[in-house]
Structure formats: C-alpha cells, structure tokens
Amino acid sequence: MAEILDLTVLEAHNAKMAGELSPREHVEAWFEAAGTDELNAYLWRNDRGPEAAAIEPAQDWNAPIAVKDIFCTEGAPTTAASRILEGYRPPYTATAVQKLIKAGLPILGKTNMDEFAMGSSNENSAYGPVLNPWDRTRVPGGSSGGSAAAVAGGLAPWALGTDTGGSIRQPAAFCGIVGLKPTYGAISRYGMIAYASSLDQCGPLTRTVSDAALLLAMLEGRDPLDSTSVGIDGGVSLPDREDLAGMRFGVPAELARDSVDAGVREVFERTLEKIESLGGEVVEVSLPSAEHGISAYYVIAPAEASSNLARYDGVRYGMRAGGDGDLIEMYETTRSDGFGAEVKRRIMLGTYALSSGYYEAYYGQAQKVRTRIAEDFSRAFSAVDFIVTPTAPSLAFKLEEKTNDPLSMYLGDLFTVPINLAGLPAISIPAGLAEPEGGEPQLPVGFQIAAPAFAEQRLLDAAYALEQGIGFDRRPGDADG
C-alpha cells in the first residue's frame, strides 16, 4: 500500500490507465491513510455513511481529495473551524466541491484551518492546532494548514484550500508542497464560506505542479451562481515545458531590505541561479507600493469580514447561546461565545474601519493603496513574465511562538498579500530545505512565482520546468543527508 501512497495523482492516473492499479484500490488506500491522522489535519473524516450520502460521487474513478472545512458540503459538517458553526450541516454543496464530485473524486474529509480562514499558523482553529508533519512542534502555516499537512503528511493525495492573503501558498511552503492561488474569478466562490469576498479564492494544494494543473482544470470556470467568476480563457492543460528559455523573472528591488531569514534567502538565491541555468533571465523590478500591502490588507479584509460574519447571529442555524433575555442579549452571548479571539479582533478592526467618520481614512485609503499595488504589478509585467519572491520570510515557526504577537504573525504575509490585493495568480513550489534556528530537523522553503491575471497556463509551465530543474523530492521524516 505504501507504494500506492507514494504515487502522485498523475502517476496514479497513468497507472490506472495502464491497468496497473485498480481505481477502487487507490481510493481505499487513501481512505485508510486518512484514518491515521495524528496531525489533527481533519476536522471530519468521511466514513462514507449516511452523513456523506449527498457528497458521494456516482463512481470512484479519480483520486480522493481532502477539502478545507470552509467549503459547504451538503449534509456533512461544515464549521470553518469555528464554534459558532458547531453542528451545522449545510443544505447545499459548494460549486467547487460539486465539480470535484461530478468528476468522480470521493471526499476524504474536511480539513482543519484557522477559524474563518483568519490566521497564518492554524492555531486559530477552535478545534486545536494542526501539527507540521516535518516537525510536530511547529505550525503547518495557515489558514489552509489542515489541507497542507494532510498532503505533506500522506493523509491525502491532494487537497482543496482557500487563499485570501496567502492561505494556500504559505502553508504549502511550510509543508514542502505545491500551492496555487488562481486569479480572482478563475474559480467559483459559491459555497466557500466568505472571509474577505474581494480577496478570497480557492485553489489546489498538491505534491506536484502537474497535479495542481489537473485540479485547476477541474475547478476553473464561470459559475452562474457567482457573478464575479469568469473562468480561465482556454482552460488549463498539463504542463510539459522543460526549460525557461526566453522567460523573464522579476525580483522586486524592495526585497533586499525586507527581513528574510538567512536560510530562506539562501534557498531563494539558489533558485534564481537555477532559473538562469534553465535559460530564464532574472531581472530587477520595482513594486514601490507593495510594502503598504499588509496595512491595506489588514483594513480591507477585516472590513469585509466584519460584514460577512455578521450573519452568524444564532437566529437561523449554528450555535445559539443566551436568548432567555432579549434579542440583543442573545446576539451578544452567541457571538461572544461562538467566535475565537482572532476573529473577534478582526471583526472589531473592520467595524471600526467602516464606521462613519473613519471610512475615508481607513477603508477609502486602503482601497487607494490597493489600486496602486495593482498598477505596480501591471507596470512590472510590461517588462517581465513573472515576479518571484520567497513565499514566506521565515520557515515554519514553533507552536505558540507568535500567538501573543499578532502583528509579527501578520508581517509573515508580506510576500503573499499584495498578490491577493492585485487579484493575480501565484504558485508556491518547494525549492529546498533550510535549517531553522535551533537546529534539526531541516524545514522546507517555498518559492513564489506570480503571473499576470489569467496567465495560469504560462505560470504552470514555468513552475513545472523549475520544479523539474530543482528536483525537490524530500518528504517529512526522511533521514537528513
């Protein structure tokens, strides 16, 4: 069975096509593997009983998938890792998940995450943190930490996550896998529990770039239920490019002064050399407004969140507390007991930013910065094909290391957040290992490649060529050598 689990989805597919692997055996092996979760990666595992009847594919012919618990799944628990949705069973299934079910993908379970996707460490889950499979004393990143840990830890062949400010790419980087955030509008958001609607986008977490392309091809497309969705013109096909000849990669000049861990910087520099050795050209570009990305993001995202999360009021579904008194008392008790500290912090931040008298100074100003950042990228993309940065400035940090310092946690998103503000696609691929402060074991480093809107195919082609060139094949628990 171990051999089955070693196969990527594409490899398994090819083995099934060649008659060397039975689809049923493949599915069963993964359901069994998901049952061995010691990382707290799953919040709900599919026992394929009555609870899962509505999300059962007509036939299992494809690789099963782990789905972040932010996607509504009819009849099966969906909590967004919040107490406030405890016991909630949606009456419908998200479009993205529906597409996977139609394509014959069984759902292995729903993965742990930061509550309502707010966080970069998965420690904001109401159901306990996820452990990093490379080092169980460390965080897997967030908010799609459960999805990343499941794929890296051999609990799922691939997974679905969401990315609002880096929530796919950063955990992919911390767990040594591939994470792709598509262009805003590439995939339907219908049924994806909203955190910050103008930034949220779902995407694949996979072992390889090819698997990410396979999954994206299934997910992308205009959805009549999401009027902001447009799909990807021309669709997506498997990448097969072996070199980077004629491609220009821009490194932001501003990166030099950003505080980046030495180990991360070293892997990043080495990857730039690899790009050149594959025929690509590395040049400097300027993104002068990107440094304000974090500030703008932490106004816009909480503002939208304060409105998106207002519906959890105990009236119609989910948790209800209090209510013997009056309506206001019921609202207050439900929301006080139901939401965790980080969610409350962002609701308050956002409510303040939208208040009469403060709107222009905060929300209005943040929108202007957002426009500037988008303009920076579009100017840069007139000179280069891609912009590359480390995915995160640090390696996976220790559990509880940053829980009392939210600002330092927020600053970890500095390379990912501007991409969301500009609505662009970006991928994180594992580029190597680095030794953390304090020594062994070594931890993966992610390399981020961003592309112009809807240039997913070119992005996947370049990432694939680079992935082949780097040849990263390390897995958690491998003996260091």
Place this chain on the structure above:
Amino acid sequence: MAELEAVIGLEIHVQLATKTKMFCGCELSFGDEPNVHTCPICLAHPGVLPVPNEQAIRYALQIGLALDCEIAPRSIFHRKNYFYPDSPKAYQISQYDIPICGPGKLGEVRIHRAHLEEDAAKTIHVGASGRIHGSDASLVDFNRGGTPLVEIVTEPDLRDAAEAAEWARLLRETVRQLGVSDVNMEEGSLRVDANVSVRPAGSSELGTKTELKNMNSFRFLQRGIEAELARQRELVEAGGTVEQETLHFDPASGSLTSLRSKEEAHDYRYFPEPDLMPLAPTEEMLREAREALPELPVARIERYESELGLARDVALTLATDPRTAGYFENTVEAADGVEPRVLANWVTGELAAALRQAEVEGGAADSRVSPPALATLVRMVQEKKISHGSGKTVLAAMVTEGGDPAEIIEREGLAQMSDSGELEAIVEKAIADNPDAVEKIREGNGKAIGAIVGAVMRETKGRADGGEVNRLIRERL
C-alpha cells in the same frame, strides 16, 4: 414671528412584480404559508452569493425613465449593515453613492434619486400590542425577504400634506401603468415615508426634519403629515426646536410615537458590495426599457391640455387613470365634429353625475354607456336635435339600460320641437299667463324672463331649445 412654511419630501419603496427575488431564484408571493419561498441564498447560509435579477434591473430602468431620471452608466451595489432578524445576512444589499437612477422629475416634484435594493423579511411580534415592545416573541417570515425594491427619493419640493398625498397618487398611477409593481399600499407593495420639517416662509434653509413611517394609505399619509406639521408648528411657535427622529404614525389614534432619536440612529457602515459587479445597463436594455414605456399620466395630461385644449383640472381627471383616458379618447374618435373640450366636460360632468345619481360602481369605462353612444348623444345636443336638458334625461336612461340614444329619444318623445309655429303659440300663451313677469321685464328686471322660459319648458317637457325660447320671448316684448 414669520409664518411657518411646510417642507415635505417623500421616500417611496416600490416592490417590483418580478417572478423571482432580487438575488436568488425564489418565487415572489403574497399571502402564502410562512417560509415556503426560501433557499440557502435568501436565508443567508454560509458561503452563498447574490446574483442580480435582470428583470428587476429592467423594471428599475423603466421607473427611472418614467421619472425622467438620468440613468447611471455604471451604478454600484453597497452593503448596508445592521443587525436585526429580518435581515438574515445582517446587511441589506442596496445602493449608496451611485444609484441606478439619478436626478429626475415627476410633475412639479424633482426626484433626487431612485435605487435598487432588496426587501427585508417580515417580523411578526406575537403578543398583545402587535409591536415589538411588550411582545412575547417575534417570528420571522422570510417569504418577503429579498423581494426586489426600488426606493424613490424626492427633493423636499412639497408644501402641504394634501399636495404630498396628491403627488404620491400620481406616482402610484405612473408606476402602476408601467406594469412593474402591484403598488398596493395595504399589502405593502407601495410604502411611503415622509420627511417633514417647517421653516419661516420664504427661507431657503431647511429646518430639522423628522421621518414618518407606517402610513399605509394616502389618507393616512395626509393625516400623518398634517399631525406632524401641527406638532412641529406648535413646538416652534412656542420657541422650541424640532429634534431629528423617526416617528411611527398610528392611524387608529392619529398619534405619533418616536421609534428612534438621532443618537440612536444606526451607523450602517456602507461599503461597496464585493460580491457584485457594477451594474452597467447595455444600450439594448436601455432601448428596450424606453420602448416598453406606455404614455404616462404626466405626458397625457400635457397632451390633453396642449393638443385637445382641455382645462388643467379636466385633463388631470381624465388622463390620470388610463382606462378613463382610453374611454375619453374613444369618445373623441367616435364624435365627428364635436370639440374634445365639450366631450371632456360631458365625461367628467354629466356622465359622472349620472353614474353617481344611479349609484353605479366604477367609472365611465366600466359603465353601460359606450363611447360611440355618448359621442352620438353629445352631437345631437350640439346640433340642437335635442335640448341639453333632454340630453341629461337620455344619459340617465343610458346609464341604467345602455343602448342607442336615438332610440331612447324616439321612445320618450324628446326630439327638439321642429315646428316653430307650435313653439310660438306656446310662448305667446306663457306671456299671456305671466303678466307679473312681463311687467317686471318691462321695468328692466331681465332675470324675470326665467319664469316665462320655465313655463314654456314645462309645457314642452324640455323639448324646446332654451336659446330659441329666449329669443321668441324677447321678440314679443
């Protein structure tokens, strides 16, 4: 102290009669079992998204064009945030700084804006009062939640309660004739709130306003505004100041109670709805909306005045209701050589009176008097085939039995006396029978002729032409 002038603006919510709700596929209904027309979207389940109803956009464009509004090339939906069980998302999708319809005008009143939004669900307070205070429990019916609404806001151009009610009626007729809403105030498909203030007459500054809610008929609208104006006048004349607040009008007692003061006013934290794209009507949508516009009351009133030469009040009476207007125009068409002005006076005067007299329900268009029959009758009067008095007698018969005026005239023997010898004999007899009147006329009292005319009319049973009778009498005196 200078006399106080009333300043009134209206905010009108019009429920659009689309098939489905504003942002989901649930059917619109009125009076069904509670909570049968709901789905994950209009119940605001986690993860759902709104999709705008194209028909609602088309209807809003028609309203905007009917109100002569500027149509925004790109308008924006905003979220209006507030916590209440009737708002399942805890925000209403509405429009804020860029509404679909900008400045316009209906009649003499300027329109500030008209925008698209969704209706709230209906809360029902269980208990003695029927209102939230003192109720035992509150229930929510989400059938209404998400119904498309157009909110129309006027400039403060109205100057008294009656004028406000009159204008609101004109607006209702206009929207009704577009066919985009049931405009039923009792069922809440048309809801009118009033912003009311007073100021010294002649001042151009606005006083502090109060907002009146819950006036579910035009009569209550007028009474509510009257009550609030009286309160404000008394307050200001006694040296007090008006506080900005929202008031609830109780039609039963005629009293106003405060719903919330300025301090309690919500901060709605408006921001652009990220789940929706800007609303950009295509050229084709605009053209179709324009083509779908029927002739509306204001345009018809103006046409009746300028082209048909009707007096303003007669034009207003005929043109406001499309069926009455249709009846009148069919009558004009059928009547060869009779001035529309004369026909208009018959429809609004003699016919209306005859219908009232006979206690017939409904207006001219519902009556048994067909437009060609009325046209024939008026022509016969004009051509002096029958007297005006006989014409009214015939019309009374037509109202109850319908039919052809000529047959009724024949049957009743009401044809004008054509033999002038016979009439002359009757006139001479009347002069001989009324020496007192003759004396007075000779002394210069012209009015005394009425007695002799009356005697002739009695004798001829109204078949004589009044003018001819007058002429014959004067000839002989």
